Amino acid sequence: MNVKISLPDGSVREYPQGVKGSEIASSISEGLARVALAIEVNGEVRDLARPIDQDASVKILTWNDKGGKSTFWHSSAHLLAEALEALYPGVKFGIGPAIDNGFYYDVDLGDRPFGEEDLAAIEAKMKELAKKENIYSRRDVSKAEAMEFFTKKGDEYKTELITDLKDGSITFYEQGNFTDLCKGPHIPNTGFIKAVKLLNVAGAYWRGNEKNKMLKRIYGITFPKQKELEEYLHVLEEAKKRDHRKLGKELELFAFSEKVGMGLPLWLPKGTILRERLEQFLRKAQVRAGYDPVVTPHIGSKSLYVTSGHYEKYGKDSFQPIHTPDEGEEFLLKPMNCPHHCEIYKTKPRSYRDLPVRLAEFGTVYRYEQSGELHGLTRVRGFTQDDAHIFCRPDQVKEEFIKVIDLVLLVFRSLGFENYTAQVSLRDPENKVKYIGEDHLWERAEREIQEAADERGLQTVAVQGEAAFYGPKLDFMVKDALGRSWQLGTIQVDYQLPQRFELEYVGSDNQKHRPVMIHRAPFGSLERFVAVLIEHCAGNFPLWLAPDQIAVLPISERFNDYAKLVYDKLKEQDIRGILDDRDEKIGRKIRDAETKKIPYMLIVGEKEVAEEKVAVRKHGQGDQGSVLLEEFIGKFRTECAAPN
RNA sequence: GCCGAGAUAGCUCAGGGGUAGAGCAUCCCGCUCGUAACGGGAAGGUCGUGGGUUCAAUUCCCAUUCUCGGCUCCA
Incomplete structure (x- = not known):
């Protein structure tokens, strides 16, 4: 008796019953047989030596298959x-x-x-x-x-x-x-x-x-x-070379201090520039997308987190409450921004016409992470989320999701992350009791998240049972230059907090309704994002982010005056950089600027002084020839504009 | 939090029961220089912290803090 074996190319071949994977491989080609490692039979990976007794669709697996x-x-x-x-x-x-x-x-x-x-x-x-x-x-x-x-x-x-x-x-x-x-x-x-x-x-x-x-x-x-x-x-x-902990130290971006406490990063001046550039970039994009920036304090009354449910769920494993000299007052370090934002939502009655309300904050939060889990900037105890909460009607969820996806993709593209995928995290259908929120809302939200992702052409994998207990979510993974995957941005639907905080809006029917909340953070946290960015670009930041964009390097002390003039002209144009007027040879100055990964070096000597020029050298690329200073500034200003 | 390894100058690291060493960085002097390290000199360390053993501890032992590799967890 024969079995019908269908191959990945769609062809069907007949083999005697009990045929082995290795025999099928040999029958296809000798080359394939040589590199065959295993065989997938109806989706199940098996040994090549196991006989196949029934009709099946198979695929010979080689090193190139997962x-x-x-x-x-x-x-x-x-x-x-x-x-x-x-x-x-x-x-x-x-x-x-x-x-x-x-x-x-x-x-x-x-x-x-x-x-x-x-x-x-x-x-x-x-x-x-x-x-x-x-x-x-x-x-x-x-x-x-x-x-x-x-x-x-x-x-x-x-x-x-x-x-x-x-x-x-x-x-x-x-x-x-x-x-x-x-x-x-x-x-x-x-x-x-x-x-x-x-x-x-x-x-x-x-x-x-x-x-x-x-x-x-x-x-x-x-x-x-x-x-x-x-x-x-x-x-x-x-x-190893790109490790953000190593580069962070070498490029003087951030530091940790035993005295300050583990997992509490100190942003050094250069790191702060980087961070603030990222913030400004997103701030602008968010204003364009209809977000309202807000600011909330770093601590909140314990009752705030009792209401939100975070105290019950995380209170014991968190930084312990802060007590005041007055009896009975207890405050918690803010572990989340959302409860504060809920209270902002509640400051006035909302009409369905007002929605969506989008509140954005670069909010610093503190979470007690287990000591063994701390790792550079990727896992810390105090970090800043590029947080925002969108309060909307159930019928607006999909549209808002699409807008958020656009924002996340803008961030990724602007920062050179070309490879990304997204995970749609759904409820565990076997265990619906674990989750809060009405069935029909969940079903709708899960469907709409998927639709939103599809509409934007996102490559997604849906994973059941990965949703938060308060709602389904969409998590973004980027691949960095070395092919490593990082989870960055996230978008989450939440039914729980609006309920706990009794958020309402008045609908067109003049009845009170409960808004849906969307949590979202395109970067995730500034700390983690900067860490990933450092490793992605190996510390060679795009020009608009680079803490020092230019180094002005006089050939010898004789040209320091002209170099200072050039440097001041750049400063006037808000160009960031350093003037290296040390008593060193030009080779040395270049070497140091290269090591610091400064994108542009402007070398000035006798020729440049005479012609009001600068000799341009690009990091990692070498001499680019001389141009008039004014000409350089013009080109540079276009090149260093932040994306939008 | 748990297991293991580590902590020596600002950085990278060597050393080892008899109170420390290199390179780079820093400071001073000389050189005035054309695309990745100019030469000379000086200064710099309670050997992570606290105990113990010992005539003597940076070295051996214990504890502790932090860092690293994992495990577990992650609003």
Whole structure:
């Protein structure tokens, strides 16, 4: 009997029943068979060696497929385990999955001291074992048999896992001398793994539960070609160079002080310019889009947050209330701007004609993040949101959403983030009780968010169960220059706060109605955004943002007067920059300006003085030749205008 | 918060039971210079903080703070 196999190109071929993925691959082309790692059968990734008994649509997976990569890395985790077992007899294993970039294995090495120094030896062992081209073979085992195997081995983690599995659906995979509980799939043999790098070791709780024992998690990555590993390591190195914590220090953008407190960034003068430029840019765009700027205090009465519900949900895990000398007064550091904005909404009765009301504030909020979670500017305890709340009628949600999407995209485009996607976060349909708000409003809002995203041509993924408890949301992810994804802006629909604050408007029917609230922040937080921007452009900010746009460099002290004249002329035009009149050689001055990543250098010497010119040098590009100073200023002013 | 590693000059880092060292930055002197580091000199450190062991601690031990790598969490 034959089975009909349909291929991704739409063609259908017949094969004898029980045909293997590897045979299908060979029948398509020998080249494909050589690089085939796994096969997707009706959407499920499987081993190439597993027989196919029924009609199916299949796709041969290679390194270029996501499923191929994850299979490859999962198999690499097994190879790591095999190497560990060879080098550390008696080692116990937790889990070893593939992750976005590589794989890890959680292991219990007992009391043995173990650190990153040990990784090289394991790596060598892995390479040695890989060369053997051991086959990953799958075998069904009964629960009892599986239990017996790991009990005998003394691996209590595996036996715990087996306890939770159903008899009849348990499989082992074996390669070389290593056997693991695993549902697969795997690549055909270890020989595909040509390049191995173990990256780091970290603690990880067994099953992610802090009550459990902490295992050692060994992270690694592998590739089918040595060259690909080298490229990957190069990207890692590049990422290190671009680390915003490093550049933030070098370029004097921000700093932290133990005395001020962890997670509380200090913005230095140059960083402040950057930040304020971003603020001004968005402020302008928001005024154009019909937002009203507001300002609210950094603290608020505890009762404000009791009303909003934040106190109940986060109060205990937050900065503790501030007490005044007078009894009974309690204030909280503002963790959110929305309660304040709700109170602004309530300062006067609102008509349906007034809506939407859009209140915007660069509001600094304070949240008690766990100490281990703090990280540069991306995770801090005090940060400024480019926050705004749109109070609108239910029938305006979609239109407002579209407007917000436009604003977010303007921000991304203006800052050079060309690659972005969006996640539509929906309710968990199985568990509607978790959420607040009427069913029909949710359904409508979820539909309208999706429609709004589609109308603007956004590439979206919908994820169920990811909504906030108060409403569905749209989260934006950007890819930076190194291909890393960051979550930035967010737009969220909220039914809860209008209800809690009893917000109302009078409708055309002369009845009171409840507005819908939209929270939105295109940057997310200024701190996080600046961090991402630094890493995206490696500290080479676009001209309109650069803290120092120009360095004026006299060739020698003899030309300092002219240099000062040039510098003053630039200042008059609001051009930011420095005058380097140090007693140094021009090569040195250029080098320093290049290191500081200043976009333009104006070099002035004998020739320039005589002709009222400046010799222009661009950062990273070198000498651009001389032009008249006036001419340069004219061009520069056009070039440094903020986008809009 | 939890596990692990670390903290030495403004920065990057070396050293190690007998009260510290380099390069860069800083300051001074000389040079007056044409597109990525001019030469010489000086100054600069309670070796994160607090305890303990020791004749002696920056070094060993304990605690603590902060930083880093993860885990967990994230309005």
